[in-house]
Amino acid sequence: MLEVKGLVAGYAGSEVLHGIDLVVNDGEGVVVLGPNGHGKTTLLRAITGLLPPLAGQVLLNGEDITRWRADVIAAAGVVHIPQGDLLFPEMTVLENLLMGAYHGPTWAERNVRLGRVYELFPWLKERGGQLARSLSGGERRMLALGRGLMAKAKILLIDEPSLGLAPLTTQQIYASILTVKEGGMALLLADENANHVASLADRVYLLETGMLVRVGPAEELLHDKALLESYLG
Numbered sequence: 001m002l003e004v005k006g007l008v009a010g011y012a013g014s015e016v017l018h019g020i021d022l023v024v025n026d027g028e029g030v031v032v033l034g035p036n037g038h039g040k041t042t043l044l045r046a047i048t049g050l051l052p053p054l055a056g057q058v059l060l061n062g063e064d065i066t067r068w069r070a071d072v073i074a075a076a077g078v079v080h081i082p083q084g085d086l087l088f089p090e091m092t093v094l095e096n097l098l099m100g101a102y103h104g105p106t107w108a109e110r111n112v113r114l115g116r117v118y119e120l121f122p123w124l125k126e127r128g129g130q131l132a133r134s135l136s137g138g139e140r141r142m143l144a145l146g147r148g149l150m151a152k153a154k155i156l157l158i159d160e161p162s163l164g165l166a167p168l169t170t171q172q173i174y175a176s177i178l179t180v181k182e183g184g185m186a187l188l189l190a191d192e193n194a195n196h197v198a199s200l201a202d203r204v205y206l207l208e209t210g211m212l213v214r215v216g217p218a219e220e221l222l223h224d225k226a227l228l229e230s231y232l233g
Helices: 040-047 070-075 093-099 110-120 122-126 137-150 167-182 225-232
Strands: 002-011 014-024 029-033 055-060 078-081 155-159 186-191 203-208 211-217
Touching: 002 040, 014 029, 014 040, 014 055, 014 186, 014 211, 040 078, 040 155, 040 186, 070 078, 078 137, 093 110, 093 137, 110 122, 110 137, 110 167, 122 137, 137 155, 137 167, 167 186
Parallel strands: 029 186, 029 203, 078 155, 155 186
Antiparallel strands: 002 014, 002 055, 203 211
């Protein structure tokens, strides 16, 4: 479904990613593992048009989307749930969710999509009128996931979903993501903790200093303790 070929990206003339090749197939869970500051967020931003690549290609079902605008890429089904949450703090929970379905064709299906999100996060319905800024960190992260699911996604790109959260909340977040994957959604997840992603990863890419150093099946890489300690500490 999603293919990245020779992707080079960076900021202000400084190259961060050095020729990344990556594939996500239909319904697959792919995880990019690496320490903070080594290019995971840059990779997701370059794929979704928030950061124009310096070289390389991004293909969606064989179509080159490398130079498309971010909103057009999102409308095509590549939905980015960024690090943190980036909610609209002065909007209500319901208004934030509806923003995820704002693109024209998706808006007509908003009530059906709301129902699916409420099945995954029932408390969102109960707090529909509450301002997003009043939520806890874990609740905000779940709302961000819910907003992403409101879009007509073919693939979800999720950046560090557990960043800064308590262990119990982290378990809840990853359980929710696993439920989404089991429903058939393709995932590309950026993370630094191998333990969190073991249940939902089909394939793992190890990223270090902007380069892919290992690629392989999750059951192989995630059980290689020496390898993970070498790259993740």
